[in-house]
Structure formats: structure tokens, C-alpha cells
Amino acid sequence: MQLRKICIITIVGIAVTAALFLFVRTSYAQPALVVHAGAGIRPPLDELGKAFEKKTGVRVDYNYKGSGCLLADICFSKTGDAYIPGELFYIEQAHKRGFIAKSRTVAQMAAVVIVQKGNPKDIRSIKDLTRPNLRVGLGDAEAVAVGRAANECLVKAGILKQVEENVVMSALNVVELGIGVKLKHLDAAIVWDATAHLFEDDVERIDVPDKWRVDCPVPVGILTFSAQPEVAERYMDFLASKDAAKVFAKHGYGVAEKTASEEKKS
Amino acid sequence: MSRGNVNNRLFAAILGSVLILFLTGVAVILFSNVIYLAGVGRAGGTSGWSLLWESLRDPETHFAIRLSVLTAALTTVVSMAVGIPAAYVLSRYRLPGSAIIDTVLDLPIVLPPPVMGISLLIFFNTCLGCWVDNITPQWWVDLSNRFFTLALGHEIEDSTSWVYATRGVVVAQFFIACSFGVRAIKASFDTIGTRHEQVARTLGCTRRQAFFRVVLPMARNGIVAGGIMTWARAIAEFGPVLFFCGATRWKTEVMPIAMFLNFSVGRVEQSIALALIMIMISAVTLLTFKRLGGRGYLW
Numbered sequence: 001m002q003l004r005k006i007c008i009i010t011i012v013g014i015a016v017t018a019a020l021f022l023f024v025r026t027s028y029a030q031p032a033l034v035v036h037a038g039a040g041i042r043p044p045l046d047e048l049g050k051a052f053e054k055k056t057g058v059r060v061d062y063n064y065k066g067s068g069c070l071l072a073d074i075c076f077s078k079t080g081d082a083y084i085p086g087e088l089f090y091i092e093q094a095h096k097r098g099f100i101a102k103s104r105t106v107a108q109m110a111a112v113v114i115v116q117k118g119n120p121k122d123i124r125s126i127k128d129l130t131r132p133n134l135r136v137g138l139g140d141a142e143a144v145a146v147g148r149a150a151n152e153c154l155v156k157a158g159i160l161k162q163v164e165e166n167v168v169m170s171a172l173n174v175v176e177l178g179i180g181v182k183l184k185h186l187d188a189a190i191v192w193d194a195t196a197h198l199f200e201d202d203v204e205r206i207d208v209p210d211k212w213r214v215d216c217p218v219p220v221g222i223l224t225f226s227a228q229p230e231v232a233e234r235y236m237d238f239l240a241s242k243d244a245a246k247v248f249a250k251h252g253y254g255v256a257e258k259t260a261s262e263e264k265k266s
Numbered sequence: 267m268s269r270g271n272v273n274n275r276l277f278a279a280i281l282g283s284v285l286i287l288f289l290t291g292v293a294v295i296l297f298s299n300v301i302y303l304a305g306v307g308r309a310g311g312t313s314g315w316s317l318l319w320e321s322l323r324d325p326e327t328h329f330a331i332r333l334s335v336l337t338a339a340l341t342t343v344v345s346m347a348v349g350i351p352a353a354y355v356l357s358r359y360r361l362p363g364s365a366i367i368d369t370v371l372d373l374p375i376v377l378p379p380p381v382m383g384i385s386l387l388i389f390f391n392t393c394l395g396c397w398v399d400n401i402t403p404q405w406w407v408d409l410s411n412r413f414f415t416l417a418l419g420h421e422i423e424d425s426t427s428w429v430y431a432t433r434g435v436v437v438a439q440f441f442i443a444c445s446f447g448v449r450a451i452k453a454s455f456d457t458i459g460t461r462h463e464q465v466a467r468t469l470g471c472t473r474r475q476a477f478f479r480v481v482l483p484m485a486r487n488g489i490v491a492g493g494i495m496t497w498a499r500a501i502a503e504f505g506p507v508l509f510f511c512g513a514t515r516w517k518t519e520v521m522p523i524a525m526f527l528n529f530s531v532g533r534v535e536q537s538i539a540l541a542l543i544m545i546m547i548s549a550v551t552l553l554t555f556k557r558l559g560g561r562g563y564l565w
Contacts, residue, residue, distance in 0.1 A: 069530040076534075093532075135425070140513065143530040169430035169512035172530060176512075183391040185429040 031228065032059040033235055036074060038067040038086035038145065040174040040195055041218060044107075044251040045084065051247070052238050058231055066173045068143040074099055074223065081226040082235060084218065086145035086174070086192070091219045101229060103221040106239040108254035109192040111149040111214045113206040114181050114199065121187045126153070126208050129188055130162035137169045137177045137189040146174040149214045150190035156212040178203065192216070197252025217256055296545055299538045306535065317535035318542075327540065329516060330524035332418050337435045337520060338443075338500035344436070345444040345496045350489060353448045354477070357455035374445040382441055383509025390429045402426045420516055430512045435520060438506035439499075447496035454488020454559075455481070491558040498551040502544070 037045050042064055049060035065073065067085035071093055074083060083094055086109070094100050115123045121134060129136055139147025147170065154160040169186065171177045174195050180186035182202040196205040208214070220239055222232045238244060245255050303314030321327055361367055374382060389395045407426050410433050414422040424431040458481060466476040482489075504522035511518035513527055521540050528536040 066530055068532065072529050072532050072534070075532065133425075135427070135430075137430075137512075140515070140527070140530075143527065168425070168427075168514075170514045172508075172513050172527075179387075180430075180512075183387060185387070185390065185427070 030058050030231075032061045033082065033228070033231055034061050034063065034080040035082045035084060035235070036063045036065075036070040036080050037084040038070065038173075039064040040086050040146070040192060041084060043198060044194075044247050044253065047247050047251075048239060048244055051243070052235055055238070056231070056234065058235075060235065066143055067145050069172070078225050080223055081228060081232040083221045083223055086218065087148065087216050088219050089145070089148065091221045094221060094223075099223055099225070100221040101224045101226070102233065102236070103219050104236055104240055105217040105219050105256040106236075106244065107218040107248040108256045109194050109216045109218060110208070110254065111146065111153050111190055111216070112193045112196050112208060113188055114178065114191055114196050114203040115188045115206060116181055116184055116186075117202055117204060119204050123188055123206065125206060126157055126190075126212065127159065129154075129166060130159050132166075134166045135168045135185070135187045136163060136166040137171060137180045137186040138163075138167055139174055139177065139190075140170045140172055143172055144174060145216060146177070146190065146192055146195070147171075149192075149216055153190065153208055153212055153214045156214070193254070194252040200252075215254075218253070299541055299545075303535065303538060314535060318539050321533075321536040321539040322543075324536070326515065326519070327524065327536065329418060329420060330519050330521045330540065331543065333432075333435070333519065334501050334521040336414075336417055337439060338497045340436045341439040341443055341500040342447075342493050342497045344440055345447045345500075346489070346493055349444055349447040349451055349492065349496070350482075353451035353455055353492075354481070356448070357452050358460065371445055371448060374442045375449070378505070379442055379503065380505030380509055383438060383506035386434075386438060386441070386506065386510040387429065390427070399427050402428070422517065429510065430514070430518070432511075432517055434511045435507055435518055438510045439503045442503055442506060443496045443499040446499045447492045450492035450495045451485070451489055454485045454492070457488070458484050487558045491555050494551050494555045494558070498548060498555070501547060 035045075035049075042062075045062060049062060053059050063070070063073070063080070067087060067090045070083065070085060071090055074080060074094065075097065083091070083100070085091060085094075088105075091100060091103050095103070113123070113126050113129065115121065121131075123129070123131075123134075128134075138150045139145070141147040141151045151160060154163050169180060171180070174191050175198070177186070177189035177191050178195050178199040181189050182199055193205070193207075196203065220236045222229060222236060226232045240256075249255065303318055306312075306314030306317065355361070356367070356371075390399065404426065407424060411422050411424055414432050422432050424433060428434050428437060462480050462484065463476045466480045467473070471479065501520075502522065503520070504526070507513075507518060507520055507523055508526070513519065513523045515527065519527065521544055525537045525540040525544070528534075528540070
């Protein structure tokens with residue numbers, strides 16, 4: 001008797017859950033847009049996703065991870081409508097594998113140095129990162145866009161070898177570096193200006209001199225396996241619009257130099 | 267055959283088939299790594315097997331294996347030093363607030379592992395954590411750097427800070443794996459019961475003598491099983507290491523981290539090679555654990 005009761009309850013439970021799922025599914029007439037996006041770009045994208053939904057009624061679901069991790073994700077799952085890595089390099093990689101139907105640059109970031117609040121180690125410029133006994137964090141140069149940018153910056157400044165001596169941690173996403181400095185486990189890190197903006201209450205920012213400056217465009221790519229490429233394109237154009245540029249600027253991003261004109265075709 | 271008998275068999279068959287379905291599911295999913303490798307390169311290019319062989323010979327993979335085995339072994343030693351007394355106390359004494367003690371002990375088992383990683387990271391930001399960093403003597407740090415450098419065949423140069431350090435891996439593993447060890451050892455103390463100890467004490471042993479001469483030898487298998495469980499948990503630890511130690515190549519790159527790093531840059535075959543090694547390690551440790559009569563590794 002007892003067992004039968006349990007069985008009945010279980011079956012009813014499963015039926016109710018299934019019904020609920022059906023209900024939830026049908027309540028969205030338009031399927032959501034699935035966007036694979038670099039974890040570092042989260043703040044403006046969250047805001048822009050909501051704005052896009054308000055404008056068009058299409059919900060945007062983000063899958064946030066490191067740009068390289070996302071590429072592996074896309075390779076395997078072959079799902080999603082758009083890909084927004086932190087760097088052009090990854091769009092090119094995805095393009096080579098035939099995943100990108102169309103792409104466009106929507107914003108721009110630059111590599112900067114961040115140090116702890118109050119600058120206790122008195123770090124004045126990127127050159128100071130070579131000083132002995134500093135604890136420096138960089139992004140993993142193979143997995144993270146900001147890691148590649150930092151390397152490029154340090155190579156330009158001719159101090160890559162010396163700074164590498166001081167690297168105590170390499171991160172798999174740029175936000176981890178901000179947290180490391182915020183929690184005072186790192187003396188300095190090289191991150192995007194947008195990341196520095198995200199942590200502006202807890203860290204201090206030191207710009208890299210123009211001659212060594214490394215800019216990084218933020219590209220959007222529409223995936224070839226998108227089930228709704230027209231909506232995805234509308235989303236891409238929305239991100240490149242003037243309204244979106246304001247949101248990007250609010251979060252510390254630069255406006256892409258060639259935003260409106262430059263459009264890549266596959 | 268009577269009707270009841272048929273019913274009984276049907277019942278057993280239904281329950282049994284659920285079990286078999288589940289087991290097949292686990293086996294097929296794990297085995298699909300091998301199937302994937304077999305399929306790679308069939309259309310030309312390097313075959314999956316030579317990629318596997320290559321990644322097994324890759325020095326970075328070797329480093330990851332060595333670091334994993336070494337840190338897990340250190341974690342096991344420390345966990346045993348803490349776990350045996352702790353398990354004995356839990357098994358033999360009635361402690362006040364046992365519900366709270368049990369909860370705290372089991373928390374690392376139930377908690378999502380990254381929570382421990384974040385908590386450790388935050389701990390070393392507090393004044394208590396800074397104090398721990400400050401009292402860590404330089405000679406000890408030098409010694410541990412020398413030790414890791416020799417054992418891993420790669421230069422390790424950590425400062426006195428525990429965060430993002432190679433030796434931090436042991437800390438991250440310890441706070442999760444030790445609970446599993448304590449549970450397993452306690453189970454073996456529980457099965458021995460107090461009788462033998464009491465007899466030993468009536469024959470003139472002190473508590474200490476009874477513990478070392480009677481209980482410990484009798485619980486030997488259980489303790490070894492607990493050690494193996496601790497080691498297996500430690501070598502599997504990912505989240506805490508990722509948060510507390512970072513995923514730094516040639517430094518805190520234990521096997522699960524190496525797998526993740528390879529996967530994040532699209533080197534899927536290398537990840538699979540590491541996954542296969544870890545599957546084998548886990549299977550062997552579990553078999554040994556069961557052979558030794560180990561129990562109680564979950565709740």
C-alpha cells in the first residue's frame with residue numbers, strides 16, 4: 001500500500017513538472033537568442049540584452065565563459081546564434097572552422113595596469129612591473145584574450161622576460177585578475193580598461209603609454225548554425241548602434257574606430 | 267509456478283533493469299572518450315591514438331601527473347595525522363553538540379567544492395589569514411620550494427603567501443579530502459567496537475596502549491582504505507584549486523586543471539588523454555578501497 005502511494009505521488013509529480021515545462025515553453029512564442037560571450041564583457045551585455053528584449057520582444061540568453069573556452073563549447077555543441085569573444089583572434093579562429101556567417105566590431109578595449117587601492121607598492125608605470133618581489137597576475141596567454149594582449153604589450157615595452165619572473169598567477173578569465181588585486185593577493189595585473197572600470201572602487205588604474213598601447217576590438221559574430229539568423233543580425237546591428245555605444249562607454253569601453261562602416265562578410 | 271512467484275520475479279527484473287540501465291549509461295558515457303579518439307583522423311591527418319600517445323609523452327602532462335600524485339600524497343599524510351585521532355574521538359566518545367560536529371565535518375563532503383576555494387581565497391584576505399602569511403617562516407618556504415622543485419623537476423619559487431602557491435594545492439585538497447578520510451576511518455573504528463579495548467584494559471593496558479596495540483592494528487585495513495579514499499578525493503579536486511591556487515601552467519597545474527586548460531584552448535585530445543588517466547586512477551583506487559573493506563565514504 002505504502003509503495004503504491006509513493007509510486008502514485010511520484011507519477012503525479014513528474015506529470016505536473018512536465019506540464020509546467022510545457023506551459024513555460026509555450027509562454028515564449030519567440031525562441032530566445034543564445035549568445036556565447038566572453039565573461040569579461042558581461043556588464044554591458046547584460047544591460048544591452050535587456051534593452052534588446054524591450055525593443056524587439058526577443059529574450060537574449062548569454063553563456064559567459066573565457067573566450068577560448070567558448071570556442072571549444074561552440075566546436076562541440078554547434079548551437080547558439082552569436083559569439084562575442086573578447087578578441088578578434090577568436091572570431092578568426094571560429095571563422096576558419098566555418099562557424100561564422102557574418103561579423104562586425106562593436107566596441108573596443110585597451111590593456112591597462114591595475115594596482116591595489118592606495119598603490120602601496122608605488123607602481124607608477126608598466127615598467128615598474130619588472131621590480132623584484134612584486135606579485136603580478138596575467139591572463140593565460142593561450143586561453144584568454146587579455147593574456148595575449150598583455151604579452152604583446154610587454155613585448156613592445158621589451159620587458160616580457162623580467163615581468164614573467166614576477167608572475168605568480170595566470171588566470172583563465174580577466175575578472176579573476178581584478179579579484180586577485182581587489183583581495184590584495186596580487187600587487188598588479190594587466191587587464192582591460194573595462195575591467196579596471198568594473199573594479200574602480202577597489203583598484204587603481206595606470207594607463208599604458210601610447211607607444212606600447214594594445215587595443216582590442218570587441219567583435220560580434222553570427223554563427224552559421226543559428227536557427228534565426230535575421231534576429232541574430234538585428235541583435236548584432238543593435239550592439240553596433242549609437243544607443244549601444246552609450247552603454248559600452250558607461251561601462252568603460254571605447255567606441256570602435258570603424259564601428260559603422262566596417263562589416264566583414266564571410 | 268505460482269502467481270506470487272511470477273510477481274516476485276517480475277518485480278526483481280524491473281528493479282534490476284533500472285540498475286543495469288544506469289550502469290550501462292555510466293560505462294557508455296565514460297567509454298565514449300575512447301570511441302571519439304578512435305574516430306579522430308580517420309579521414310586523414312593524425313590519428314587519435316598517436317595524438318593520445320603524444321599527449322601522454324608531453325612534458326606538461328608529466329608535470330601535471332607528478333604534481334597531482336605528489337600533492338594528493340602529501341594531503342593524505344596530513345589528513346591521516348588529523349583524521350585518525352579525529353575519527354577515534356568521534357567513534358568512542360559522546361561529545362556535546364554532536365549534531366553540530368557532524369554537520370561541520372560533513373560540510374566539505376556536501377558543499378560544492380568551489381565554495382571551499384572561494385572561502386580560502388577570502389580567508390587569506392582577512393587579518394587572520396594575513397597573520398598566517400606573516401608567521402610562515404622564510405626557511406620553511408625555501409624548504410618547501412626546494413622540495414617541490416626537486417620532486418617535480420621544475421623550478422618552483424613561491425613567496426610566503428599561500429595564495430596562488432604550489433603548496434596551496436595541498437591546503438585546497440586537504441580541507442575537502444580530510445572529511446572523506448575521517449568518515450571512512452570512523453566507520454572502521456565503529457565496526458571494531460569497544461570490546462577488544464575493554465578486554466585489553468582489564469588485562470592492564472592503559473587507554474593509550476590499548477589504542478596503539480589493539481585498535482590501530484585491528485583498524486589497519488580501514489585506515490588504509492580511508493587513506494586511499496582521501497588520496498582519490500584529493501587528486502580529483504578541481505574547483506578549490508582553480509579559485510585558491512589559480513590555473514597557472516607549470517605551477518598549480520594538477521591533472522583536472524591541465525585537462526581544463528587544454529580544453530579551453532581547443533586541445534581536446536590532450537584533455538581526453540588526461541580524462542582517461544583520471545578515470546583509470548579513480549577505478550583502481552575504488553577497487554582497492556573496496557578490497558580493503560572500506561566503507562563510509564559517503565555520509
